[in-house]
Amino acid sequence: MEFIDILTKENIILNLKGKNQDEVINELVGRLADNKLTSNPEEFKQAIYKRESEISTAVGYSVAIPHAKSKTISKPAIIFGRTLEGIDYGGQHTNLIFMIAAPENASDDHLELLSRLSTFLMDETFRAKLLVALSTDEIVSVIEEYEKQKKSENIEKNDSDKYLIGITGCMTGIAHTYMAAEALKEAARKRGMKAKIQTNGANGPENRLTAKDIQNADAIVVAHDVNVDTSGFKGKKYVDVPVKKAINHADELIDQALSYNIKEINRDSAEVKEEKEEASEEKGGLQFYKHIMSGVSYMIPFVVVGGIFIAISFMFGIYAADPESEQYNIFAHFFSQVGGDAAFALMVPILAGFIGYSIAGKLGLAPAMIGGMMANIGDAGFLGGMIAGFVGGFAAKFIAKSMRKVPKSFQGLISILVVPLLSTLIVGAFMFFVLNTPMSALNEFLEGWLRGLTGVNAAILGALLAGMMASDMGGPINKTASAFGLAMFAANIFEPSAALMVGGMVPPIGIALATTIFKNRFTGPEREAGKASYVLGASFITEGAIPFAAADPLRVIPANIIGAAIGGGICMALDISLKAPHGGIFVIPIASNKPLLYIGCILLGSIITCCILGFLKKPLSEEDRKKGKEMSSIF
Template sequence: MKLVAVTSCPTGIAHTYMAAEALENAAKGKGVEIKVETQGSIGVENELSEKDIAEAHAVIIAAGANVSKERFEGKPVLEISVSEAIKSPKEVIERALKLEKKNYMRKVEEIKQQRSEERTGIFKHLMTGVSFMLPLVVAGGIAIALSFIFGIEAFKEEGTLAAALMQIGGGSAFALMIPILSGYIAFSIADRPGLAPGLIGGSLAAQVGAGFLGGLIAGLIAGYTVDFLKKNIKLPKGLQGLKPILILPLLSSLFVGLLMIYVIGRPMKGLMDVMTAWLQSLSGTNALLFGAILGAMMAFDMGGPINKTAYTFAVGLLGANVFEPQAAVMAAGMTPPLGLALATVLYKNKFSQGEIEAGKAAWVMGISFITEGAIPFAASDPLRVIPSIMTGSAVAGALSMVFGASLRAPHGGIFVLPIPNAVDNLGGYVVAILAGTIVTALMVGLLKKNITGSVKVEARQKI
């Protein structure tokens, strides 16, 4: 275990050095390696090199004066006062050792959080619905895959475990998928009163065979209907309590229900049938192009609206028993962080020290299918990184489609691959992911420029 520290104080005569000495002694006592840079009136002594920082588990900044933190990007930093370092150096060392390397992960979390806050309008409502639907799809898809362990037709034998698993997955989880999608889209638009008509509209969409497209439409109609009624129905004061409990759910449910049954249901079913049939018949060049487009969409904005569109489309198709696009989007969503992680290993001179560190976390993000893991890299050099990851993802998506790989679980990264029957043509699927990863890394190597010169060490303020 190694730590690095910077000490600095207002006059830079005494405390800077006392703190340095205290930290060095305390670290020695604990058998921890430490390098302490002193920023005192003499100037910078024992300066930390990029290598020191890269090797360090954490950074301690003990300063009364301002110390620039740019050098330590991606590192856990413990900021304390100089006095604290002098007074209780052992505790400071212990606290620094306990810091975890989660800054990069946290950064990605923050980006995801920020994005979901930025979402507005229809897209936000759709994403709310999808997020509530996803757990059902995960649980249902994997339960179904497990039932196939006993044979593809085994569930037809009543009373068997295979039948039970199918009842859980197909009969219940997948049956709830579209109502929940629709219900929570409406909930997102109109709050609680939207839920009932949304669930009902979604249930009808499923019954008439309008699939997830029908569910999306039902949810939107239900939500906006309730919203409209809420604003426009005016009741005398004494009757107002009836509005949310009787009037809104009844009127909106009737409206959405009748619309689904008599007007929208049938054309939506037709559309779903055509699309499903087309997707199932996809092969050769068409499959390749389709996979490439889905893949490129996944990488384009790394978890943004375009990515979510492709992803939602694939998840929705699971309910229609079309599993190939799901495989393609997951492969394509994994390769951006994976490819960048590989690039940081292959092309060290094209990345900052912080990025090389972040590359390690990107591996984890990649195998977990967290496309957002590529964002910190793309943010610093979008015009070179985004085309690279789009190319790699297009390759992954295309190959996955061409190989006919299919996936029954909508999430989980490599962790769902070992589940029996979750993936069809597992070998081809793994090849697709690997190829996408390698192409991404090679593209990054081709497009990204070397970082020239050493990192600028900013002038340090001394009093």
């Protein structure tokens, strides 16, 4: 059913005479009767009023769509009326009124028509053309043109026979991983495509892709901030992007992936491999970032476990883990040994090892991890371990690539002896003779500087770190601040970690408070999302703030940064430390030296964010606050 079939020139009133809702409804129903489309105008009018009594059909944007089914209607029809002066319709200023009349036994076509009309009317350009049209012919022309345009777009996006697969993976494997997967699946669903996305989350790969999935795929999207295994794609060309791009631009990525026509491409695998290597070189900065994030993602569990166990050991007494102390307690010694002597000692080698693994696979693991251990021994710390990971990984990759032409019978010996031996020699010599001494001196300087920060200076650093954490909620600025915190954590400086967690918890909690206290500033769906943000914020999952920031960045992002910066600045000024850089409210009681003050800093920052949002965001009309629910109820 097309609009133009049931909205003829005779059904258009360019200048409504009615001055209020009742008069306009009478006028529209009168035109329906004049055109012999209803056998009983009064009965149909009652059906319209019955629908209005359930919920107003004023849908915002100066538009109303009164509609009803009735046995008095002979065939589906639309009566369009326009008032340039505007009237009060259902409490809203309205200029465009589309009255839809359908027979009592009408099929779902009339509902589909109503749905399409509602979508069209959300387009500002379409509404503007209807308002400035000078004749009924021009009105008809505008509708015909727009309907053809939308039909063309739908044909272009009709991918119902296509199959999308993909992999998503972020640094922590908690939020961005699943948000990217949902964005891709939702974009595919709107096109009519089937989709299967493997999520490489904190609990390992879920919804794993099978060989059959890969064989049947028409498009592949890999969205990751850490290294993921794509060897199963067998030379197929795929879109390779950071996680946040999939969250924000899923539809564009699917277009790009479909353009590769992977089912039609039949090229030599060496050619495909060479092309992928060239693409990797073009995106060197992105690859560098992914290698670091891969190492950090494997390191975080060691940091969290080590920090919590050390914090528990201190609960028995500051010197309770020392066998020579009068405070000695065997359980304190146990927790200290597991946390400090084992978990903390492994942090830097694990970081380096998995940076190397990200670069060169298994061949890079041993040399990079050994280089990381040398960074530990030589006091080169987190930064030294990171550099060791790159040197070990690239050394292994270069040596392996140089020996590709060696006969296959010797390849096994090369992978288990030659590559590890030579690459370890390179990274070991580099760490021992070149890096450890200057890096140790730099770390000593940084530690002394940070330990000497007090008062205003400490507050400035805390505000800077927390503000960076809140600025892009999981993006590169956030990750840069996190990396600095982890570097200080590895050096046993725990105050920056406290400020960083404040910066990560304040945005979602502050927004959640705003949706509760300033309800009239948020729509129904936003208030529901706010409830979930309480839990996400308390769990130190900053990504709970992303939907709000994406919808209203100019108000939400500054509010997040200001609240987080104030909370983080006060936190460091009060010399609050945190010996577990992740875990939110669940680790604060045992990992913070001043848990009550620390929670107070988080609440203060959250309240400030909440108040700023309440001030910046304007109250919505009752209709706008319910629009999510009402727009769906129209159908």
